[in-house]
Amino acid sequence: MLDYAQAFAISSMASIQMTLYEDSEVKSNGHGMTEKETLAQQAYNAIKQKILSQQYQPEAVLTERGLAAEFGISRTPLRSAISRIEKEGVVYRLDNGALLVRRVSVEQLLEIVQVRRILEGAAAARAATKGMTKGLEASRKAMLDCLREDNNMAFDDFWHLDDAFHNAVIDAAGLPILGGLVREFRVTARRCTITRVHDQFSAQAKDHLGVIDAIAEGNPEKARSAMEHHFDNVRIRFLNWLAQV
């Protein structure tokens, strides 16, 4: 059997399993928690939530005392929660023991893009064998609208439409586990400042339309290619932006 500590150490996706199988009480509101969960679990969820929503900024210093006071949780369960988050690499320790929120690196961002390219490419191919859905139709319409009003679109607005597109493809493919993985990937990616650069939303909208059209045509290989092409473009955009830093 796997060593339990190993299981958490090697799986930064452990928290995804929670969101998949539990009710939304775990994530929805700041301190909202159920009694049945262990205190350590509650602390883990609460701290993680604040990091992912960027209420704790990258490189922000967290102290055990401060966290204990903030969440009203005693040191022992708190330490267990912190240890878990540390193993996931989301926070790290300086020599003096201070805990910092880790910045999402470009390397990690590019890793995510590569994994998504592989898995969402497969999802697009699978969706093409299953046919168009309402979600995909809605996304197509939204993307066509985007092409018309690109200059005025705010990042957050496009992020939601982008979310909807990717979710629509994954739903059409019938892959809920992948849905959970991609949700977490996107939350992480969003913490990286590069994703927030104002960008050519119309170019992305065109990519999305390419995927949707291939799915509508029922062409799996074309759909996979179109999705892979989309992520290739995402990668190029990030690297170009980096080149200007």
Add this chain to the structure above:
Amino acid sequence: MSEPLAKRAYTQIIEMIFSGELKVGDALQEAKLGERLDMSRTPVREAIDRIKVEGLAVKSGRFLRVRLLTSAEVEEIFLLRRELEVYSARTALKLPREQIVSMRARIESLLQTGPSIGDEHWQVDEAFHGMLTASTHNQTLISTVNDLRLRTCIFDHTRVRGRFLKGNQEHLHILDALVAGQEDQVMELMAQHIDNAKGAILERLAGFGVSGSLS
């Protein structure tokens, strides 16, 4: 697990699920299980936590209840693994020969000693698949594959007969194709290996029957 006691609790609870003593839908209650296993609540709690993380228990009403993987979930887990691991097999073509040779030796040794020695079967499987995912140098990919593997780790060789011999033979064939530098062959063999593992687990799942326990 951090404590041998928690690990024992985990193993025993899993056994209770497979034997039907705990049926699908049954609540996992710390106190009750602690009594049954003659352990304090702390290791039992840790074991239940792990079971939840691995997806074998889900909150339903006030309690955590036993659930089994559905065949749809198994299909999806292996679809995702297939994509990532075939990709990994391809990047593994650039692994140094010594690494492949030494992995081969380890597997041959395992085949000699047989499946009954503790965790060795699982560790070798981990090492084999880990060697391939490591060749991608993509930590996110590595973690994702590990997470997916975690979800079916209860279906180890003790529960899925026949996979010990076949699985390791498939490992050897993949290693041979890597050494020979045969890209298409490597990818085909890996895809086949994943498909075979999936098939064996689906078969085992089917044995759980309508009552939610092995009949």
